[in-house]
Amino acid sequence: MRACSTRYGLFMSRFIVTAFGPDSYGIVARVTSALAELNCNLADSTMSNLSGHFAMMLVVDGEVDEKSIFHSVQSKCAELNLVVDVKQIDPAASPTLDGDRYVLSVYGTDRPGIVAGICEVLAAHNANIFDLTTRVTESDLLQIYTMIMEIALAEGEDPQLLEMALRAKAELLGVSCSLRAVDSEEL
Amino acid sequence: MPVLQVVQIGDKVLSSVTKPIEVVLDRHRELAENMIETMYDSPGSVGIAAPQVGVSESLFVLDVSGHKKTNICHGLLVVLNPIILSASDPVTLREGCMSVPHLTGDVKRPSKLVMTGMSLDGAKILIETDAFEARALLHEIDHLNGKLFLDRVDGPHAVFKRKRYL
Incomplete structure (x- = not known):
């Protein structure tokens, strides 16, 4: 050490x-x-x-x-x-697996496997999770799961392909998801 | 006029892109009247989009009159098939939504907006606005495109459990 x-x-x-x-x-x-x-x-x-x-x-x-x-x-x-x-x-x-930063929102009726399913897709596309928060709330007697994360996409990976794969997985899981580039402004 | 039930997060209609309204029918006028009634009946509400009452068509109602963050104000608006012409000067503010009753989030949105749309009598309308009305209009337009404020929050630490209900 x-x-x-x-x-x-x-x-x-x-x-x-x-x-x-x-x-x-x-x-x-x-x-x-x-x-x-x-x-x-x-x-x-x-x-x-x-x-x-x-x-x-x-x-x-x-x-x-x-x-x-x-x-x-x-x-x-x-x-x-x-x-x-x-x-x-x-x-x-301590590796720094950085890259272009994106925010991913996932939400929908709670069920086991949402985090695992989405994160398997991220791993397969070399997207590194920097920060992740989740919330469980009740809505119309349903448990709603909300997950927001900031990820870094490795150089050479296509964000559009990642988004398509995420949407396909989200569809299977019965949740909504959206991916957007982090909006940073140099001042 | 009945107050309509507001659809909650988790319902697929909220993540679907709405259909444009080609011809205004009596059912659209009735829907708009009921949406206005629902908006005014809901404490703190300044707008409702058709998907929030389970209808996947491009229509929303909005009225930011009297809100403390309002600058330019067009009063009660009923807008069909909105199109954003220009949007600029982003500002971050905390938003809530009747369809996401237990969460709020910090969302960056343009504070200046020029948009067009159609009125209930089929006429083209042009809206140039700013501040809170611009934010509210963009929030409603997002609903018509299948997006919630959760799809626009600034990051993982920009979502909060609601502490106070109006």
Whole structure:
């Protein structure tokens, strides 16, 4: 495992820290203050309430080891019933599968296999998922599944072919889907 | 005039491209009257497109009078077979829809719009507008093309569960 060089230190290691548990006040404050006390820096994060459970995924840099992070977070959050995991990662082995960015919307009556079916098509066309959120809502006594994602399409892949394949799969799944280029403006 | 049942997300009629109306018939006039009644009966609603009441034909009604974000206002509009002539100056705002009752989303849409269409008496109409009326018109035109605001949201983090119902 290689150490990484960041603006905060020459020999820092990088970790992925996950923590989740029943939502309550102060989860983010406690987890991040445990990391701050170890002089760790948050390089990236995503945090969200998932059906009443709060989930955190953090990329953390610090001159520490897995055990010290784990024990620090666990002791700081003892009464919050969080499930905590810490894993050291090699920053040099983090591929960036980028390309032209698109937003994909999928929605319709909920059923098992929507995410799997759509994502199989994306994988077959070398479309890399950068971000994905889902929502389940009720409408006319039906459960409606809504999934929005941002994807990057590998160079050489045809977005029109991808869209045709997605529409065909969506038809089979009984949902609607649409793909559009990310609209970014240089200012 | 009856208030019509509004079709909800998940119904195929909402993702189908509507048929243009070649000749205005009595049933189209009756449909428009009922859609207007339904729009005014629904708190917060400023427009309804025919697919939202289960009819896959190119017709919508709209009235943004009194809305706080309205600038130019044409009052009550009944538009058949709309065509966008020009649309510019995009702005992002949060939208909702009677057919997607539990979600809202941030959508970037042009704030200046020039469009044509046909009135219920078969005459050509030209609409030049801006701000909220332009957004509402584009939202309704999307319905006629089988699209919901969910097909235009800015990204994965631009969809929200509705916190407040009007």
